[in-house]
Amino acid sequence: MVKSKKSIPYGRQSISQADVDAVIAVLNSDYLTQGPTVAAFERAVADRVGAAHAIASNSATSSLHLACLALGVGPGDVVWTTPITFVASANCARYCGASVDFVDIDPLSYNLSVDRLREKLEQAEKHGQLPKAVVVVHLAGHPADMSAIRSLSRQYGFYVIEDASHAIGGSYRSTKIGSCAYSDITIFSFHPVKVITSGEGGMALTNDERLARKIARLNSHGITRQADEMQHSSHGPWYYEQLELGYNYRMTDIHAALGLSQLSRxxxxxxxxxxxxxxxxxxxxxxxxxxxxxxxxxxxxxxxxxxxxxxxxxxxxxxxxxxxxxxxxxxxxxxxxxxxxxxxxxxxxxxxxxxxxxxxxxxxxxxxxxxxxxxxxxxxxxxxxxxxxx
Missing domain, CATH: 3.90.1150.10 (Aspartate Aminotransferase, domain 1)
Known part of the structure; x- marks a missing residue:
């Protein structure tokens, strides 16, 4: 019987001395959180995949929740996704008070089946029950058929969220996954077993500035310090406004330092x-x-x-x-x-x-x-x- 000298996990992180040094540098800096490293990580990922905006959070689950909120998902809405995914791809809709339904998978790619999606949309339209959004998962890192799904989204009027938690570093046809060429928002995960890691962490990417601002506010208590978003006159340089009920989903600079270092590899x-x-x-x-x-x-x-x-x-x-x-x-x-x-x-x-x-x-x-x-x-x-x- 073959018996390994030590257990071989299905996945694990790869940490270099450069990763360790990057984290230590932040620990020795003035900013452990809400500092410049998060913004640097966001910009680096956005530039790498060709997206206009990126907002880092403490997990991909949080980013999925924020994506649904930013798209206006709420009570009375339904969000569709694949059943072969981690529960967060479906739970994100339920966090918003929406309901969830599933589309069966393709027998080759194991991603959401375009044929089954088309059939389900045809039936849903007859009954006035079209989805507000579809969460498309790139299972194992293999991209779903995004061109066909985007075409259906335009025909039937639903938003597309790419759950690309498995897929950073990949591409669909000639476009990098994360570019949002075929979606409204794309989500990455930086959990330790994923392609790159920040320890824990996630990121939402979009080419829509309005959505980016909404996600950024909801990521930090619904608060803004942007003068053009405020509803009242500033009281002074300390002034901020909570415009809506948001969450504390922010990524720390410690995590961002690890993610930024990992991105180089x-x-x-x-x-x-x-x-x-x-x-x-x-x-x-x-x-x-x-x-x-x-x-x-x-x-x-x-x-x-x-x-x-x-x-x-x-x-x-x-x-x-x-x-x-x-x-x-x-x-x-x-x-x-x-x-x-x-x-x-x-x-x-x-x-x-x-x-x-x-x-x-x-x-x-x-x-x-x-x-x-x-x-x-x-x-x-x-x-x-x-x-x-x-």
Missing amino acids: LEEFVSRRHLLARRYDEALKDLPLVLPWRHEQDYSGFHLYVVRLRDDLKKNHRAIFEALRERGVLVNLHYIPVYRQPDYEPLEFNAANFPQAETYYASAMSIPLYPDLSEDEQNEVVLALREVLG
């Missing part, structure tokens, strides 16, 4: 992920697995390498999962369909309406993929899979 990280993915493609091609599909015109951020057990494999999904973990290969599953969560059960979703999501959930596993994964460790993962799958 973004291409290196993504390139390494692609190299490892190609090694998996070659090493696993003769096993009873469905390997990740990618569109030839797109470039994935490759946050995850998701394999699926083939239908002809006569072994139990859970048994294989547990056998790999016993061997120190800490596979994971991204994700449980959101409608299966106990908190969603009272909303009475019918799993039969999402056959592709159900098929995916019954067969998917995320195997280790991260920049510091060595080729020897990757070989251990492959050997464990061969042993467990027979």
Whole structure:
């Protein structure tokens, strides 16, 4: 039996001495929060992906919430998303008092299916129940078909939020993910297992100045110090106004320093992920697995390498999962369909309406993929899979 000398996680951060030095520099500065490093990080990310505006927050979940609020999502509205995502992609609408519905996934990309979206929109229009917004998730870093989705958004009048938590460093056709070329707002995540990390953190990007200002205010208590936004005359240089009920979702300069340092290695990280993915493609091609599909015109951020057990494999999904973990290969599953969560059960979703999501959930596993994964460790993962799958 293959047994790793140490456990191999499905993902982990890569921290350099330069990252450590950047954080220490902020710790020794005058500003631990609300200082210049956050603004520098925001500008650097916006410039890297070609967006006009970027607003950093303490998590991608917070950024998703702010995006919904900025677009006016509220009670009486419905937001659609994919069921194969982390719960935050759906919860963001519920935070605003809106309801949530799901669109089944594409059987190749595992992203939201454009065909199912089109069918659902046609039916929703007949009943006057069109969505206020659709949250499109780039699962594993592979971009969804944004051109088709944007075309449908213009036809049916809904906003598009890209949940690109997995996808910084990737591109859709000739545009960088995050440019908002096909969406109103794009969200990045900087959690430690993501492509780059700020420890915890998220960012909302948009090309709409009005939305950017709204997100920035809501990110910090609904407060403005901008003279052109104020409703009353200034009382003095200390003056600010709370224009609406906002939140304290700000990113600290400490986190931003780590994120800014990590950003300098973004291409290196993504390139390494692609190299490892190609090694998996070659090493696993003769096993009873469905390997990740990618569109030839797109470039994935490759946050995850998701394999699926083939239908002809006569072994139990859970048994294989547990056998790999016993061997120190800490596979994971991204994700449980959101409608299966106990908190969603009272909303009475019918799993039969999402056959592709159900098929995916019954067969998917995320195997280790991260920049510091060595080729020897990757070989251990492959050997464990061969042993467990027979």
